[in-house]
Amino acid sequence: IPFSRTTRCTCIKISDGSINPRSLEKLEVIPASQSCPRVEIIATLKKNGEKRCLNPASKKIKILLKAISKERSKTSP
Amino acid sequence: IPFSRTTRCTCIKISDGSINPRSLEKLEVIPASQSCPRVEIIATLKKNGEKRCLNPASKKIKILLKAISKERSKTSP
Numbered sequence: 001i002p003f004s005r006t007t008r009c010t011c012i013k014i015s016d017g018s019i020n021p022r023s024l025e026k027l028e029v030i031p032a033s034q035s036c037p038r039v040e041i042i043a044t045l046k047k048n049g050e051k052r053c054l055n056p057a058s059k060k061i062k063i064l065l066k067a068i069s070k071e072r073s074k075t076s077p
Numbered sequence: 078i079p080f081s082r083t084t085r086c087t088c089i090k091i092s093d094g095s096i097n098p099r100s101l102e103k104l105e106v107i108p109a110s111q112s113c114p115r116v117e118i119i120a121t122l123k124k125n126g127e128k129r130c131l132n133p134a135s136k137k138i139k140i141l142l143k144a145i146s147k148e149r150s151k152t153s154p
Contacts, residue, residue, distance in 0.1 A: 027106040031098060031145045039145055056146060065142070068108045068116055069133060 009036035011053030018060045019043050019052065021067035029056075086113035088130035095137045096120050096129065098144035106133075 010030065026044040030036070041054040041061060054061060087107065103121040107113070118131040118138060131138060 021108060024108055025110075027108075029104040029106070029142065029145060031101055031104075033102075065106065068106060 009038065009040060010042060011040050014053045014055050016055050016058060016060075019045075019054070019064060021064055023047065024064070024068070025049070027064070027068070086115065086117060087119060088117050091130045091132050093132050093135060093137075096122075096131070096141060098141055100124065101141070101145070102126070104141070104145070 023046050024043055025046045028040075028042040028044070030040040030042070032039050039056045041056050043052045043054055043064075044050070045052065054064075100123050101120055102123045105117075105119040105121070107117040107119070109116050116133045118133050120129045120131055120141075121127070122129065131141075
């Protein structure tokens with residue numbers, strides 16, 4: 001049996017919308033690998049744990065990462 | 078019983094070393110929240126699934142993220 005080249009990417013649909021950094025619980029960056037030829041960026045949302053795939057090429061990712069870094073001091077009351 | 082202000086950060090020790098983007102399985106970015114007042118960046122390594130906390134203020138993070146984005150086409154043979 002030849003080794004089948006199944007690609008197992010996590011993301012099927014990629015959202016191009018922006019995400020409010022305050023509604024973000026976690027952001028995962030998964031590098032390209034044997035199982036998936038592209039970088040994947042998965043945002044987990046706070047309210048329902050919904051996972052949303054983001055476009056790694058989008059500038060919104062950079063903006064989001066910057067925003068997260070800045071939230072640092074604001075969040076603690 | 079008063080509500081105890083327990084901080085539940087994932088990271089206890091923060092590594093300041095650099096990580097080879099090729100040895101990286103996943104990078105997680107967790108924004109500051111009620112449970113942890115600081116941004117946390119957790120790298121999961123391929124070989125043993127070891128998790129390592131990185132310093133969000135470090136420039137190495139930016140370099141790492143750039144490297145991940147560039148790996149895109151190189152990985153597929």
